[in-house]
Amino acid sequence: MRRALLSPPACRDLSALRAAVAGRAVLVTGASSGVGEATALRLGAAGATVLLLARREERLREVAARVGAAGGRAVVIPADLSDPASVDGAAREVLKAAPVLAGVVSNAGRSVRRRALDGAPRADLERLLAVNVTGPARLLLALRPALVAGSVVVNVSSVSARHVGAPRWGAYQGSKAAFDLWVQAAVAEWPGVRGASVYLPLVRTPMIAPTRAYRFLPALSAPEAAEVVTLPFVRSVVRVAPWWLPGVEVAGIVCPGVLARGLAWAERFEACLERRR
Ligand SMILES: NC(=O)c1ccc[n+]([C@@H]2O[C@H](COP(=O)([O-])OP(=O)(O)OC[C@H]3O[C@@H](n4cnc5c(N)ncnc54)[C@H](OP(=O)(O)O)[C@@H]3O)[C@@H](O)[C@H]2O)c1
Incomplete structure (x- = not known):
């Protein structure tokens, strides 16, 4: 029931994934935790050579060992997406290790939940733009030579x-x-390369831990999310989303005010609960 309500279409058939990626190289960013870690393990179990990128090298080495134990091969590439020099260095390492990529899973990301007028809102925005936008964009552009006809770029979105x-x-x-x-x-400019956006619902990972309210909401597990994220490797989809997302998008067009008021009400309700604690 929880899965039916939450889960977008997914690739649960490991043999189908194996047929698509075994012996081929896939870069997974944000592979040290959560969705990226689970995706790397799944790709490794399917026989891929997984290039693991994130800042925490120790964590990446642990994930690499588990990929190896599951039958895959892993290459550890420590890098900070918010640092252009680090991104360029990582791209060089990727191209050296894998001149052709079956795919890139652009998954690394940060989230901040803070009022725009509290604390350091501009710093929040700039930090998130660096990790979630300009860093991954710089990385993909540098990896363009390895993205050939048939390569897949999966964007892990929300x-x-x-x-x-x-x-x-x-x-x-x-x-x-x-x-x-x-x-x-x-990606639409790159002949033969296929892009896919994966719009994940809530996933139980360290990212959502600071938001108390999320503890009580249904969420996918990271391995379940990995099944969703790997679907574009086996099916030619450009968008993967839970069944209810189009309804929310239509509501945002037809009655955006109602939706905005609903979100503002939920926010006030939660703030009220937080004050009572
Ligand atoms: N969890 C959810 O409910 C949810 C829902 C929708 C979409 N998503 C998306 O799913 C993706 C994965 O999130 P998650 O839930 O798995 O979060 P997570 O467990 O916090 O993992 C985030 C990953 O991003 C990496 N990362 C963060 N900053 C980085 C930087 N500056 N340079 C390189 N790597 C960096 C982290 O590694 P290091 O700290 O080692 O660098 C970590 O591996 C994100 O894009 C997120 O927006 C998550």
Whole structure:
């Protein structure tokens, strides 16, 4: 029931994934945790050579060991997407390790939930734009020589990039929506390369841990999300989303005010609960 309500279409058939990626190289960014870690393990179990990118090298080495134990091969590429020099260095390492990529899973991301007028809103926005937009864009552009006909670029996005702006989520929603459109447009310019946007619902990972309210909401597990993220490797889809997302998008067009008021009400209700604790 939880899965039917939450889960977008997914690739649950490991043999189909194996047919698509075994012996081929796939880069997964944000592979040290959550969705990226689970995706790397699944691709590894399917026999891919998985290039693991994130900042925490130790964590990447642990994931690499597990990929190896599952029968795959892994290459660890520590890099900080918010640092252009680090991104360029990582791209050189990727191209050296894998001159041709079966795919890139652009998954690394950060989220901040803070009122635009609290704390350091401009710093939030700039930090998120660097990690969620300009860093991954710079990386993909540098990897263009390895993306050939048949390569797949999977953008791990969020359902929140497709609905109206929600209080406290401006920097996150704005950055996810911006990169999603950028990557769709860029990949459309590259003959033979296929792009796919995956709009995930809530996934139980370290990213959502700071938001208390999410503890009580249904969420996918990271391995379930990995099945969703790997679908574009086996099926020629350009968009993967839960069945209810189009309804939310239509509501955002037909009655955006109602949706915005609903989100603002939920925000006030949650703030009220937080004050009582
Ligand atoms: N969890 C959800 O409910 C949810 C819902 C919709 C969409 N998503 C999307 O799913 C993706 C994965 O999120 P998650 O939930 O798996 O979060 P997570 O567990 O916090 O993982 C985030 C990953 O991004 C990496 N990362 C963060 N900053 C980085 C940087 N500057 N340079 C390189 N790598 C960096 C982290 O590695 P290091 O810290 O080692 O660098 C980590 O591997 C994100 O794009 C997120 O927007 C998540």
